Amino acid sequence: MGQVAQLVQGVLRRNRRSIAKAITVIENNEPEAPKIVAQLFQKTGKAHVIGITGPTGSGKSTLIEKLIRELRKSGKTVGVIAVDPTSPFTGGAFLGDRVRMQEHSTDEGVFIRSMANRNATGGLSRATKDVIRILDASGKDVIIVETVGAGQSEVEIVKVSNTVIVVLAPGLGDDIQAIKAGIMxxxxxxxxxxxxxxNANKTWSEVQAMLEMNTEEKSWKPSVLKTKALTGEGIAELLARIEEHREYLKKGAFEVHRKGEAETELVEAIKQKIVESIIADLRHTGEWEKLKQKILTKEADPYSVADEVLKKLVHG
Amino acid sequence: MTAERKIRVLIAKPGLDSHDRGAKIVARALRDAGMEIIYTGLRQTPEQIVETALQEDVNVIGLSILSGAHKVLFPKIMELIKEKGMDDVLVFAGGIIPQEDIRDLKRIGIKEVFGPGTPTGTLVEFVQENAKR
Amino acid sequence: MRVADYLNILLFNREYVNIKIGGSNNMFDERKLREVSKERQRWETTKVPSWIERHPEKKNKYSTVSGVQVKRLYTPEDIEHFDYVKDLGFPGEYPFTRGLHATMYRGRLWTMRQFSGFGTAEQTNERFKYLLSEGETGLSIAFDYPTIMGYDSDHSMATGEVGQCGVAVSSLKDMETLFNGIPLNKVSTSMTINGPAAMLLAMYIAIGDKQGVPREKLDGTTQNDNLKEFFAQKLCLFPPKPSLKLSTDIIEYCTRHLPHWNPVSISGYHIREAGSNAVQELAFTLADGIAYVESTLERGLKVDEFAPRLSFFFASHNDFFEEIAKFRAARRLWAKIMKERFNAEDPRSLWMRMHVQTSGCTLTAQQPVNNVMRVAFQSLAAVLGGTQSLHTNSFDEALALPCEEAVRVALRTQQIIAYESGVTDTIDQLGGSYYVEYLTNKMEERAMRYIDRIDAMGGVSSAIERGFFQKEIADSAYLYQKEIESRQRTLVGVNDYTVEKDWVPMELLRVHPEVEEEQVARLRKMKKERDNRKVKEVLDKLHDETDRDRNLMPIIIKALKTYATLGEITEVLRTVFGEYRELIVV
Known part of the structure; x- marks a missing residue:
């Protein structure tokens, strides 16, 4: 049996080592990655994907730990993908989110994976999406994706999640101001x-007020809950609200959402294929280096070079 | 398609001691050398360490201990690693470990044991040379 | 500002300080100062350059471990505001820069206190008796990790750890063995214990009761500094709030019942060992001290009732003068804080009584005998800094637990300083040194800046939650490591002057695995033989009182006397308080 088939079978049999290895293939963007996704694709779509974002220090990991605990009590299996930034200078990353979830690490019904974003803007959501698919195909009922809410990742998390939870905490005032535009x-x-x-009440009413300012007609009205993740207070309410959102999605919004999602994904996939094949071609003919040289020697700017490439493609 | 492989390292602290200065410095040095470091915090059981290494599919496990419990805990960890078929994972250790114990630890599959005062550069090189990618 | 001052700033980049004219409190006459300044400039422009040409300096820049720039030479200009009466005063008087007591070591030497403990209670009991017979004047107990974390020796988390790094104490039975034949009214005992400090102190009290020693005669210290655990030592049992509550319970109980006990030893040692520099050690320790004072005031005690019993614990690291300056600055700063911030009136409330331990993390595994010298310099710094109590590390500690011979050398080092070197003949031997006074000022100034920042964050607890200390410490530790690796700092035997084969003069101490088996068997037997109905009753009561937020000392003493174990009591507290999970900052 080939490596791909072996991994695919392992994932479907819920073999944890296979799941882990398959994720690595996706993460590394290995040539086998699309094949694995293709073979698992039909077995996906059952899991509920919860995206959790918010500033550093808002207690996301502790909150997730409590969510896992409650979900496990109700018999659900859980996958967690904790995404942290890669250093743009060294390419390294420090992944410490699972510290708070470690007591679930030996639970057969839980699979936790830390991922560095590897400086991929846009690419992150593709990789994350496919990692979600692996966990989904391995039978996880709920998949939680955690990202630090700063800049790009907010938009990315929407692309991969069914339900997005934004976590804030009092005393992080500046951060709330800074990310307000993105998160609302x-x-x-x-x-x-x-x-x-x-100041918890103050933060609560601030968020409430910001939401009210948003007058756009929507069938789902976001609400603001209070929790104390450390003691577990408010977790039951949060889970109930998540369930409500899931029901709401099921009633039709989900289909709309999925259609939109399918379209975006298709567009992304086509774009990626085109770009990759063009570049591969240019590399093959040796044209690539020449074009780069043009930019380096200031003979032409990147846009003109791109135009040139396209013209050649279209007119042969 | 361009594959982008990174060395993934689990830095783990078994045992009850809390001397994480060394572990953190090692974590930072390896990160600065471009690796992805998974850190699990203090007082991890052998089961948690090995299960984490498995889920995170790391290439390397670095174990740090200063409490003297390595004689009991390290063999347990190595046993679990074998049991789960993770023989391709490189394991190294650091801490206060007497010379005669080092021989025993190497015999059970720990590739290298680094004592106090090891330059981080030596460690980075060791990992880069020995990690299977 | 006069032209000369402008020039001074422009040319020599010196901080501008307004020199008062006439009627000044300064020690140095302004005219004389200007003369010194002129002379120094002459020396710097004529003498120095020609010398440097022939004998270049080894480095372009010199700095202390904390990053204070070190100049070639210090003169009165560097302490031009120096006011003897205000800044130094006299020994035993405010602001205590020159020492806590009027005659310092001429009257009474520091307490030579060697931290020890390993294996079973019997083994440590023997070591205690040996140390006392060798002239040690105080006991200091090291507990093993299970005890420190509140686990009994038979708990699954204790596997492989029992008796390894200290003595295993799971119940009053073990403590009885530990103090067998040692009358508590004849010794002072220091216990390095934090999370379960209440339990260990309660055991000590129970033994005193058995020996017939009245509680007001008990003399010693519980470290009981739970705050620093969250960012330095990281042996936390409970979340921050209940941890601070337990620390405060002990302070309150001791204030009322154990007048000679030091209920808390506010510790910079672990902050330093975790990787901070001297300034951070000083600042974070004092910030913790402020937090304990505030928390105890909230219990309705008056500051002068408890402040005299607060004690401190610092590290003595490699940078000789910086360490001396740190100890001097610590005393002066604490006195000021107690007086100005808390309006303390009793002079003893202003005292910063300190215990110092030489720095474990400076010891090298390479050429271990060199550590004897490191320890000697570090302890000399502590003595010149005016400590009340000192632990000297054994040279083999980077390799294993210290063996008896190494412990003896460590103790002898203190005795050589005390009896041979002559430094104890006078007080604050370096007081008035331009360099030491300058550094003392710098230490105080920079520590105060940190304390202001911590105040602005809302105090120690908020700073912990934000990971402030953790980040500061991790950065300093990494910087120090990088300095050694880039050879900006020389570490003899490690990054220079290395040898092929190290020489270790004696066999290292090994704790045998049988210790664990024996201890576990003994504990299980005890659990079977005690009156388990009584134990259950008292544990239920403990649960109740914990729920009701009572001071837990009395009920814990009661519980231990029924031979309820450390683990059982901690378990009850864990169910009420919850368990702490660390905040990771790298």
């Missing part, structure tokens, strides 16, 4: 964590 549109549920802290 993406959250299906907002959580003010560390609710026992001073």
């Amino acid at each position: 549109e993406i959250g299906d549920i907002f959580v003010v964590n560390k609710a026992d802290r001073q």
